Amino acid sequence: MAIAIQSGASAERWQMLRLLVARKTVLISLIVLVLLVLAALLAPWISPFDPYKLSIMNRLQAPGAAHWFGTDDFGRDVLSRVIHGGRMSLLVGFLVVLLSSALGIALGLVAGFFRGADKVVSRVIDALMAFPDILLAIALVAALGPSLLNVVIALSIVYAPRLARIVRASTLVIRELPFVEAARALGVSTLRIVTVHVLRNLVSPLLVQGTFIFAYAILAEAGLSFLGVGISPDIPTWGTMISAGQQYMGSADWIMVFPGIAIVLSVLSLQLVGDGLRDVLDPRLRKEL
Amino acid sequence: MTASQRDIILAVDGLKTWFHSRDGIAKSVDGVSFELARGETLAIVGESGSGKSVTSLSIMGLLPKPAGRIEAGSIRFRDRRGVEHDLATASPATLRRLRGAEIAMIFQEPMTSLNPLYTVGDQIAEAVLQHEGGSHAAALRRAREMLERVEIPAADRRVNEYPHQMSGGMRQRVMIALALACNPSVLIADEPTTALDVTVQAQILDLLRRLQAESGMSILFVTHNLGVVAEIAHRVAVMYTGRVVEDADVHELFDRPTHPYTRGLLSCIPTAALLASRQRLQPIPGNVPSVLALPSGCTFAPRCALADTDCTRAVPELAAVRNTHLARCIKVTPQ
Numbered sequence: 001m002a003i004a005i006q007s008g009a010s011a012e013r014w015q016m017l018r019l020l021v022a023r024k025t026v027l028i029s030l031i032v033l034v035l036l037v038l039a040a041l042l043a044p045w046i047s048p049f050d051p052y053k054l055s056i057m058n059r060l061q062a063p064g065a066a067h068w069f070g071t072d073d074f075g076r077d078v079l080s081r082v083i084h085g086g087r088m089s090l091l092v093g094f095l096v097v098l099l100s101s102a103l104g105i106a107l108g109l110v111a112g113f114f115r116g117a118d119k120v121v122s123r124v125i126d127a128l129m130a131f132p133d134i135l136l137a138i139a140l141v142a143a144l145g146p147s148l149l150n151v152v153i154a155l156s157i158v159y160a161p162r163l164a165r166i167v168r169a170s171t172l173v174i175r176e177l178p179f180v181e182a183a184r185a186l187g188v189s190t191l192r193i194v195t196v197h198v199l200r201n202l203v204s205p206l207l208v209q210g211t212f213i214f215a216y217a218i219l220a221e222a223g224l225s226f227l228g229v230g231i232s233p234d235i236p237t238w239g240t241m242i243s244a245g246q247q248y249m250g251s252a253d254w255i256m257v258f259p260g261i262a263i264v265l266s267v268l269s270l271q272l273v274g275d276g277l278r279d280v281l282d283p284r285l286r287k288e289l
Numbered sequence: 290m291t292a293s294q295r296d297i298i299l300a301v302d303g304l305k306t307w308f309h310s311r312d313g314i315a316k317s318v319d320g321v322s323f324e325l326a327r328g329e330t331l332a333i334v335g336e337s338g339s340g341k342s343v344t345s346l347s348i349m350g351l352l353p354k355p356a357g358r359i360e361a362g363s364i365r366f367r368d369r370r371g372v373e374h375d376l377a378t379a380s381p382a383t384l385r386r387l388r389g390a391e392i393a394m395i396f397q398e399p400m401t402s403l404n405p406l407y408t409v410g411d412q413i414a415e416a417v418l419q420h421e422g423g424s425h426a427a428a429l430r431r432a433r434e435m436l437e438r439v440e441i442p443a444a445d446r447r448v449n450e451y452p453h454q455m456s457g458g459m460r461q462r463v464m465i466a467l468a469l470a471c472n473p474s475v476l477i478a479d480e481p482t483t484a485l486d487v488t489v490q491a492q493i494l495d496l497l498r499r500l501q502a503e504s505g506m507s508i509l510f511v512t513h514n515l516g517v518v519a520e521i522a523h524r525v526a527v528m529y530t531g532r533v534v535e536d537a538d539v540h541e542l543f544d545r546p547t548h549p550y551t552r553g554l555l556s557c558i559p560t561a562a563l564l565a566s567r568q569r570l571q572p573i574p575g576n577v578p579s580v581l582a583l584p585s586g587c588t589f590a591p592r593c594a595l596a597d598t599d600c601t602r603a604v605p606e607l608a609a610v611r612n613t614h615l616a617r618c619i620k621v622t623p624q
Binding site: 182183185189197 | 349351385386387388389390393394396398401402403404405406407415416419420464467468
């Protein structure tokens with residue numbers, strides 16, 4: 001900490017990053033995540049085959065030299081489809097994090113700061129959280145119609161209440177802190193207190209929750225696709241691939257195993273990075289590292 | 290000085306601030322009156338629960354709502370242009386415009402009164418931008434000037450530092466810089482030195498005195514520490530259970546304390562003479578009554594050596610002992 005104190009905030013951020021990657025699991029998770037994201041971004045250039053190209057001659061080939069992850073029932077290259085599927089799965093996860101954060105932060109700040117609004121907002125949050133996640137998501141997608149955008153909207157509505165609760169709880173604590181009263185005594189407006197002083201203090205819990213919601217959203221999207229209510233089965237996502245591969249589970253398990261591994265890797269890495277972030281951002285846990 | 294000569298900037302008259310709770314009505318402030326003249330320091334002294342902090346929050350319009358409400362009375366404040374406002378009934382927008390710009394406040398807890406995530410320069414700049422506008426760069430320049438005014442060394446570097454990089458005394462200086470950034474005419478200081486050690490306390494009091502001499506601002510100094518009062522105040526109002534029980538010039542109060550409560554407070558202070566005579570300190574018997582269940586008549590009567598049945602009949606008036614020396618006791622003032 002001595003170094004951080006001397007040269008201010010940027011040094012402190014480096015210090016945090018160093019602490020974060022000092023844990024091997026977090027470092028490995030970060031590397032896995034970066035590789036997955038890079039693969040998704042560079043999909044058109046790095047995938048060995050066209051993920052949509054049918055080849056009946058090569059159908060259901062086991063993993064081998066030509067097709068590392070094998071081929072599916074239409075002879076499409078599974079590796080190429082996993083790489084392309086990652087684009088969609090990670091995109092859904094990312095968009096859900098953005099949209100559910102926007103919703104959750106807005107609701108949570110209003111509920112935490114204004115007592116009257118809290119009564120209404122908190123009951124709505126309770127009601128939404130009473131439904132099992134996947135059931136609510138299915139109902140919403142069924143109502144909105146299956147498309148990428150609607151899956152994102154549905155999952156955001158499912159996960160926004162979690163964030164809203166965390167934001168509300170933290171806001172209730174922060175609004176009573178002396179610096180908020182001090183800001184008021186300086187004539188700072190309520191809007192500015194909420195958006196500047198309170199929100200800025202919420203960044204660390206939000207960052208941590210964001211990584212978890214990213215992971216949940218990837219899982220949920222896979223679940224929705226598997227159940228056939230998600231994104232159109234023509235578009236490869238990890239979920240639609242598992243769904244399509246289930247009928248060959250006995251004879252050609254590679255069709256669903258590889259997208260399954262991709263889901264496990266991405267979700268596990270996100271969770272581990274989230275755990276690491278939580279520990280590093282919480283000074284009480286930091287001491288134990 | 291007589292009342293007509295004094296240039297009154299803030300006049301609190303019959304202020305009643307009550308808290309409505311499930312257990313009943315807590316009359317935290319129940320008829321407080323005092324006047325603050327330009328360039329003067331008025332100390333409000335009292336124990337915990339005497340209503341001194343609630344009085345200052347009432348003036349700032351920072352009462353916790355909806356529990357706390359101003360029930361009666363007026364808080365007349367004259368702003369820079371000479372316009373008079375009644376802060377007890379002013380709109381939230383008016384109060385916000387006055388807060389920070391005309392009336393500023395510093396708090397007891399310098400360790401937590403600054404946002405830990407912004408540099409002190411940004412926080413001072415925020416106050417300047419809020420009231421005066423202009424560019425962020427200009428506001429930051431003002432922030433650096435303010436840090437110099439409150440005698441923070443190496444202000445150029447300190448302006449970019451975060452609160453956790455500073456000591457308690459340093460942070461209280463920043464709080465003072467923050468409060469004075471827009472050159473307010475009244476500064477309310479709510480126990481600003483209580484959380485600091487004695488040497489730092491003396492430095493902060495020195496600083497406040499010097500800043501007051503420079504700018505001619507008035508200070509409302511809320512404290513329970515009579516030693517601090519003797520250091521900084523021109524006038525003193527002693528509060529007990531939500532009322533002012535004695536109001537006098539600081540020398541008058543220490544030389545000729547009149548109300549039994551004030552006398553009790555002063556005899557609780559250990560002095561060298563007392564130590565030499567090997568006498569015990571004289572504590573005030575009993576406890577401060579709860580504001581939810583105040584005794585009838587004079588609320589100090591149950592703890593008072595002078596009290597008899599006359600004292601429990603009615604709340605005594607705040608009456609003159611001499612010139613501007615007032616006390617609320619039927620035994621020592623002609624009623």
